[in-house]
Amino acid sequence: MSSRFEIEVEGVGVMRPVNNFQMARIKNISDHENREIAFVAFGLGMTIKQFKALPEEQRRAAWDAHSRLCSPAALAPEPKAQPDRPRLPRRFERVSDDKMIQIGRELIRIKDQLPHGHFGPWLKENSGLSIGQAQRFMRAAKEAQQERSAA
Structure with a gap:
């Protein structure tokens, strides 16, 4: 079941907001580039290494889904x-x-x-x-x- 807090990324999986445990892991990543990637990778239930191994088109689709999920319109109350x-x-x-x-x-x-x-x-x-x-x-x-x- 899909909700307004999930976005299906074709061929990759379902993008969800990161949870508190994932957020704590992201804060401990010292490499700035990997920290940014972690938000998208963890949102898809992947590691950073798995995300980097995706084809460019799928990574772009994942970034788009992450942007839509974190947009002010998506975060606005019902x-x-x-x-x-x-x-x-x-x-x-x-x-x-x-x-x-x-x-x-x-x-x-x-x-x-x-x-x-x-x-x-x-x-x-x-x-x-x-x-x-x-x-x-x-x-x-x-x-x-x-x-x-x-x-």
Whole structure:
């Protein structure tokens, strides 16, 4: 599954932003040229040596993907919630089954757009829901989808 944080580089692999471990390794590279290459190579899940062995055309495509991934447009936050999207419940507010399913669908959509490990912090910052509440809402949406598929 591809998200806005991944770009397929034909014949090479999937470009992703570097993680904290990779960033720490990059900081320890003393050669300036290799440090720059490391961002692209590590983003593709390669070593610097493997990246340098790629044909020039594939390296250029990888650099383009890295530039698009790190561009301000790619890093911009998602647009604000649309008016037709369900309002998230307040703490201790009772939620109907229909509203729970609606919220669950929206949470699933948001979770699918975020990189692995970013959904929990997103919930904390943006929704006010606990992980348990979010899981219940998403489970209700999945069960409703399965019931619709079975019918």
